[in-house]
Amino acid sequence: MTTAARKWRQMLLLAAVEVMGLTVWFSATAVSPSLQDEWSIDSLGAVWFTASVQLGFVAGGVTSALLTLGDRFPPHFVIGSAAFGAGLSTVMLAIAADGLWPAIVLRFLTGMFLAGVYPIGMKVMSTWASPRQRGIAFGLLLGALTVGSGLPHLISGLGDRLPWRMIMVIAACIAIVAGFIAVMWIRPGEHGGGTTARPKIRYAWEGFRTRAPLLANLGYFGHMWELYALWTWLPTYLLFSQKNMGEATNSGQIGLWAFIAIGAAGLAGCLIGGWIADRFGRSAAAVSALVVSGMCCLLSPVMFSVAEPLLLVFLIVWGASVIADSGVFSTALSESVDPNYVGTSLTAQTTIGYLITVITIQLVPLTANLSSWQFAFLILLPGPIVGAIAMHMRRREQPDSRTEDEPVGEIVGTTRRSIKQNE
Numbered sequence: 552m553t554t555a556a557r558k559w560r561q562m563l564l565l566a567a568v569e570v571m572g573l574t575v576w577f578s579a580t581a582v583s584p585s586l587q588d589e590w591s592i593d594s595l596g597a598v599w600f601t602a603s604v605q606l607g608f609v610a611g612g613v614t615s616a617l618l619t620l621g622d623r624f625p626p627h628f629v630i631g632s633a634a635f636g637a638g639l640s641t642v643m644l645a646i647a648a649d650g651l652w653p654a655i656v657l658r659f660l661t662g663m664f665l666a667g668v669y670p671i672g673m674k675v676m677s678t679w680a681s682p683r684q685r686g687i688a689f690g691l692l693l694g695a696l697t698v699g700s701g702l703p704h705l706i707s708g709l710g711d712r713l714p715w716r717m718i719m720v721i722a723a724c725i726a727i728v729a730g731f732i733a734v735m736w737i738r739p740g741e742h743g744g745g746t747t748a749r750p751k752i753r754y755a756w757e758g759f760r761t762r763a764p765l766l767a768n769l770g771y772f773g774h775m776w777e778l779y780a781l782w783t784w785l786p787t788y789l790l791f792s793q794k795n796m797g798e799a800t801n802s803g804q805i806g807l808w809a810f811i812a813i814g815a816a817g818l819a820g821c822l823i824g825g826w827i828a829d830r831f832g833r834s835a836a837a838v839s840a841l842v843v844s845g846m847c848c849l850l851s852p853v854m855f856s857v858a859e860p861l862l863l864v865f866l867i868v869w870g871a872s873v874i875a876d877s878g879v880f881s882t883a884l885s886e887s888v889d890p891n892y893v894g895t896s897l898t899a900q901t902t903i904g905y906l907i908t909v910i911t912i913q914l915v916p917l918t919a920n921l922s923s924w925q926f927a928f929l930i931l932l933p934g935p936i937v938g939a940i941a942m943h944m945r946r947r948e949q950p951d952s953r954t955e956d957e958p959v960g961e962i963v964g965t966t967r968r969s970i971k972q973n974e
Contacts, residue, residue, distance in 0.1 A: 558679050562688060564736055565676055566695040571729035572634035572668040573699030575641040575661055576604060577813075578722035579654075580783055581703035581806065582715035586654070589715075594920075596651050598913050601783055603655045605909045607662020612670065612902030614663075621671045621894030627737040630675070633667025634730030640664065641723035645716040668729075669696065670901045674894035677885045679740035683829060685885070686836070689878030690825020694818040697874050700782060701814025708806025764887040766945035768900055770837055771880035773938025775904035777844060777931040778873055780911035784927065785809050785866070787916075791924035792855050792862065808863060812870035820871030825878050833883045834946030838939050840876035844869060845935035851928040876938075883945070 579586070580601060587597055615621055621629060644657040672692060680688035702725075706718050759765050789805045820840070828836035847869035854865045881897060888896040911931060919927035 558740065561679050561738065561740065562676065562691060564732065565672055565679075566691050568630065568634070568729045568733045568737060569669065569672050569692055569695035570699040570702070571725045571732070572630070572637065572672075573665065573696055574702045574722045574725045575637050575719075576665060577700045577782065578641060578703040578719050579604065579644075579658055580786070581707040582718050584802065585715040590651055590654075592651055594916060598916060600651060600655055600658065602909050602912050603658040604662035604665070605779070605905050605912065607659035607664075608666045609662075609902055609906045609909070610659070611663035611666030612898050612905065615666055615670070616895050616898040616902060619892065619895045620667070621674055621898055622892055626671050626675050626739055626894065627733050629667050629671050630737065631730040631732075631734035633664045633671070634726050634733060636664035637661050637668065638723040638726035638730065641719055641726065645719035645723065666898070666902070670898040671894055673881050673885070673897050673901075675737065675739050677881075677893055678742045681742065682886065685882045686828030686833065686879065687822065687825035689882045690821040690823075690828070693825075693874060693878040693881075694821035696877075697817030697821060698814045701810040701812075701817065704786070704806045704813065705810040706806075708803050708808075708810060761887070763945060764884050764896075766941045767833075767880050767883035767887065768903075769941035770841075770876075770938045770945065771884075771900055771904055772907055773934045773936070773941065774837075774841065774873075774876055774880065775907050776911050776934025776937070777848065778877070779905070779908035780915045780931055781869070781873055781928065782813055783912050784915045785812060787919075788851075788855070788924055788927065795856060795925070796859075808866065811863070812866040816867040816870035817874045820873075820875035821878055823871070824875030825882075828879045828882060832946065833879050834942045837876040837879045837883075837942040838946065840872050840879075841935040841939040841942065843872035843875075845932060845939065847872065848928055848932040848935065852925050855925040876942075 583597060583601065586592060586600070592600065640657050640660040644654055644661075648654040648657060673689065676688050676692045677685065703718065703722055706713070706721060759768060786805050786809045789808055790800060793800055793805075824836050824840055827839070847865070850865070851869075854862055857865070880900070884896055884900055885893050911934070914930050915927050918930045
């Protein structure tokens with residue numbers, strides 16, 4: 552097998568592992584209405600049930616970053632073990648949980664394990680992509696994230712009469728298979744810094760000590776303010792939109808539309824965003840996507856009451872733009888830190904980002920209670936505004952990418968000097 556063929560085989564395998572491993576993330580969101588009916592969960596309980604996986608991800612990410620797990624151990628074993636653990640905890644929820652609080656604990660554990668799937672997957676992807684291809688490579692990986700996140704909605708939409716426990720078991724089995732694939736066939740590429748012998752806690756915060764990676768992180772945090780709250784509450788927004796238009800509730804249609812907006816449109820957005828990042832620059836791609844998604848936030852009250860075909864087109868645009876820049880932030884950070892600690896830096900970035908999502912996931916229904924679901928997504932607007940400003944500043948101060956085929960983290964100028972001085 553040629554080097555190019557092996558590279559694309561690994562990248563596609565890694566994308567498949569991410570799709571399958573992250574299926575369990577939104578499995579609970581897809582079955583949330585059934586759980587609320589069966590367990591008589593109130594709105595506050597539903598929020599904590601949804602946010603528990605984010606909190607678990609934060610806990611797992613902090614642990615991984617402080618111990619530099621993603622840079623000390625073979626990444627395919629970390630991804631495989633984490634995917635298996637996430638699948639197992641989801642199976643336990645499906646077969647053993649009989650109330651809200653056991654379910655919250657198991658979802659927290661699921662989130663902890665997923666912190667070893669997604670960020671470490673980004674590190675492995677960065678080792679297979681040269682600087683000229685890193686935007687599209689991360690776009691492929693983030694596209695896999697969106698499809699995996701949207702897949703439970705598709706399962707729910709196609710099998711709207713399936714018991715919720717069966718939907719959870721299906722998602723869990725998919726994640727367990729992903730873990731097996733990762734251990735057996737995923738391997739790091741030639742552009743990485745390898746594994747490091749000992750943990751250095753300070754590298755978890757390296758992306759906040761110099762200006763270029765700091766601005767990339769701020770852009771990512773603005774992006775995350777919007778992303779997961781939209782993904783989490785989009786089905787509810789659709790439900791109340793149907794009621795507002797006097798239509799009968801159609802849970803199957805809501806599930807399919809959510810998958811189209813989150814999974815299908817998100818995949819297209821990631822690939823297009825990655826291509827733009829490689830061709831026109833990281834910051835330009837991020838600013839463009841943030842401006843479009845911010846406009847969608849602003850228009851969401853108006854689109855709440857439009858005809859269904861127009862609403863679907865609007866959600867496709869929003870679903871594509873809200874995730875199109877996600878890989879750009881990972882790419883920018885991976886090009887700005889020590890090559891031996893790319894996994895740790897990416898884990899720190901995603902951990903703080905997901906901590907932010909815990910806040911916005913709770914703010915959206917609170918805003919809906921104070922007004923209505925028609926205006927609920929307006930609370931997300933500050934995210935793309937802040938993110939666009941940060942990436943615009945980065946565009947003015949830092950070249951977007953390099954022309955030489957250098958290893959991940961081979962940085963230039965003041966960022967390199969700063970790291971060398973701190974060794």
